[in-house]
Amino acid sequence: MKKLTLFLAVLLICNHVLLAQKTALLINTYNRSSTSLNGQWNYIVDPYENGYYNYRYEPFDQQENPGKGAYFLNAKADGPTDLVEYNFDKSESMAVPSDWNSQSEKLFYYEGTVWYKKSFDYKKQLDDNRVFVYFGAVNYQADVYMNGKKLGTHIGGFTPFNYEVTNLLKEKDNFLVVKVDNKRKKEGVPTLNTDWWNYGGITREVKLVETGATYIADYVVQLDPSNAKLIKGFVTVNGKEASDKNVELRIPELGIHKKLKTDKEGKVSFEIKQNRIEYWSTNNPKLYDVEIEMEGDKLKDQIGFRTIRTKGSYILLNEEQVFLKGISIHEESPFREGRAYTKEDAVQLLEWAKELGCNFVRLAHYPHNEHMVRLADQMGLLVWEENPVYWTIDWENAATYENAENQLKTVISRDKNRASVIIWSMANETPNSEARNIFLKRLAKTAKQMDPTRLISAALEQSAYQDKPNVKTISDPFADVVDVLSFNQYIGWYGGTPETCKEIQWVIEQDKPVFISEFGAGAKQGLHGDKGTRWTEEYQAYLYEETLKMLSQIEQFQGCSPWILVDFRSPRRPLPEIQDGWNRKGLISEDGKKKQAFSVLQAFYNNQGLQKK
Ligand code: GCB
Known part of the structure; x- marks a missing residue:
């Protein structure tokens, strides 16, 4: 009997592991x-996770007969004697996408489990078509079940994933x-401590994607980084x-029609020589219609062609x-409180950046929604995308590394055809240590292997040069990698105070472009008030003046992304009457001023x- 139980347990665990294997990411779901x-x-709302664990604290989704307590079964009482202690249909509802914190006052500070349920009918267009459920992002861990069966678990709050259903x-x-x-x-990416709000929920769109039995899964159509007259990819x-x-790749405007x-x-894989490409640039964000067809299955995209590289201290x-x-921009809505997720949110944020005179945006501190990069492509804004490896990550934990790498790979996979994206950033303000250096180097290697066409960076920190407090340098070993x-x-x-900027000198020894993130x-x-009084607009403006003068002294200075476009919610900022829960470093207030x-x-x-x- 014991053996049988063990066997069943192993079987269930294997089954669980198999289920947990994600389907390859569907790109270009638009x-x-x-x-x-x-x-x-x-x-x-399930703070004790009663809908997940039985009273012996064993997960229901690993039980052969979980019983009606398991919320993923969406159970209903069969009759007057039947005991079921939850009912989705009679529970409140909220909007998806969106975070829960900004939808319900009761959930503003909530960190824990919330179960979501959506009922729907669906008729496939063709019998042998395939259907996938796609999530733009869920923060932070999602356990997904369809009609009572587990599809898998996804970890990471800012990257898309999908399962076949x-x-x-x-x-x-x-x-x-x-x-x-x-x-x-602690072992999460990001970890326990961040200077932004931990919005929970299904924060980006959810959709069913229908494909043929065999379908175009992935593609790259980009310039060869060392030959701007060669379009390459797979x-x-x-x-x-x-x-x-049979696959056909067409770029009608360039007269390209390639049979593969x-x-x-x-x-x-393919290589196409082309002499008359109009290059994508910030002044002329030219995008070409690209069509890929595979025996009736068609997929369109709009793709720009450009090269990006560094030469000495130039980009x-x-x-x-x-x-x-x-x-720099956080992913918060310019129109209402909470996470940004609509195209209108993205339009407003990027229009403000344009009005500021920007040709570049740093999407901090995690991958933003796909509208942002697609619009940046159209608006001619260069983009820095960032992995949420922030502050004090659990560097020695193998699962933490895998998690960080997985998030990085996913965003590269999603955005590898966007001309606007020029920099993959590995991390932000991470403390220098042996374990951290190994971790970041591995990440950088993965990014370069996956995408040799873009640049690598990380927001590092400055330190005093040869113990002189007013002379600043960058002595981080990761500087050699970026x-x-x-x-x-x-x-x-x-x-x-802002005057201090006048006293600072910079000794930056690396022959690389220097960017103040x-x-x-x-x-x-x-x-x-006067410019010496903290929290006044005058102080902030004065700091900008002095900082820009100071930075302009750096010989290799090639740009900056000041912190930050708009005030954003942060639990680290409680000062009454000034902060009231907002980081006030925005150039624009949370209500758009x-x-x-x-x-x-x-x-x-x-x-x-x-x-x-
Ligand atoms: C930083 C962090 C950023 C914070 C900012 C601040 O260095 O990278 O996430 O919000 O400082 O306001 O202190």
Whole structure:
């Protein structure tokens, strides 16, 4: 008997592991046949995770007969004697996508488990088509169940994932249940401590994507980094009969029509010589319609072609020096409190960046929603994308590394065809140690292997040069790995006052482009006083003036992304009447009002073009 129980347990665990294997990420879901599952979802708040564990604290989803206590079964009492202690349909509902904190006052500070349920009918267009459920992002851990069966577990709050549901779907009464847990964890990525709000929930769109039995799964269509007259890439096809498939790649405006055939693995690589490409740039964000067709299955995209590389201390976009006039942005809505997720949110944030005179945005401190990078492609804004390896990560933990690498790979996979994206950032302000250096180097190697066409960076920190407090340098060993030497510095805010900037000298020895990924000061919009008084708009504006003068002394200075475009929610900022729960370093208040420093940076950026070396 004992043996049988053991066998069943092993079987269940194996089954669980198998289920947990994710389906390869579907890219470009905007242009695939899809049905939105956005809207109102019923939810149950479950701080003790009663719907997940039985009273012996064993997970229901690893039990052979979980019983009706398991929330993923979406059970209903069968009759008057039947005991079921929850009911999704009678529970409250909330909007998906969105975070829960900004939807219910009761959930504002909540960190824990919330169960979501959506019921729907679905009819496939063709019998042998396949269907996937796709999530733009769920913060932080999602356990996903469809019609009572576990699809898998996804970890990481800012990256997309999908599961195939072809064999589970019915025409009527499907139910999708997601257990969302946003508890912070020491071993998590990010970890326990961050300077931003831990918004929980299904924070980005959910949809069903329908494909043919064999379908175009992935593709890269990019310029060869060392030959701007060569378009290179691959197409992969997924399905039982993926080999020997006829694939056509068309870029009508360039007269490109390439016929290809997939190999045994369902993959085909190509190279296309092309002399008359109009390059994507910040002044001319030219995108080409690209069509990929595989025996009737068609997928479209809009792709720009450009090169990016560094040469000594310069960054060259299409072989021309570019100064990065940037701003850092958190993913918060400019129209309402909470996470940003709509196209309108992205339009407003990026229009503000444009108004500021930017040609570059740093999407901090985690991958933002896909609207941002697609719009940046259209608007001619260069993009820095960042992995949420922030502050004090659990460097020696193998699972933590795997988690960080997985998040990085996923964002690269999602955005590898976006011309706007030029930098993958590995981390932000991480403390130098042997274990951290190994961790970050491995990440950088993975990024370079996956995508040799883009630059690598990380927001590092400055330190005193040869123990002289007023002479600053970058002595981090990770500086040897990055293409762009970026660091955050807060002279005049966390150390001294804006005058201090006048006393600082920089000795930066690396022959690399230097990029200041952060500087800034807190100011309450509408609070005025003299420039020596903290929290006034005048102090912030003065700090911007002095900092920009100071940074301009750095010989290799090639751009900056000050902290930050808009005030954002943070649990670290309780000061009454000034912060009230907001980090006030924005150039714009949370209700959309510009502070004085906005014009200081705007003037600097407008002049920058004139002063170009
Ligand atoms: C930093 C962090 C950023 C913080 C900022 C601040 O260096 O990278 O996440 O929000 O400072 O306001 O202190």
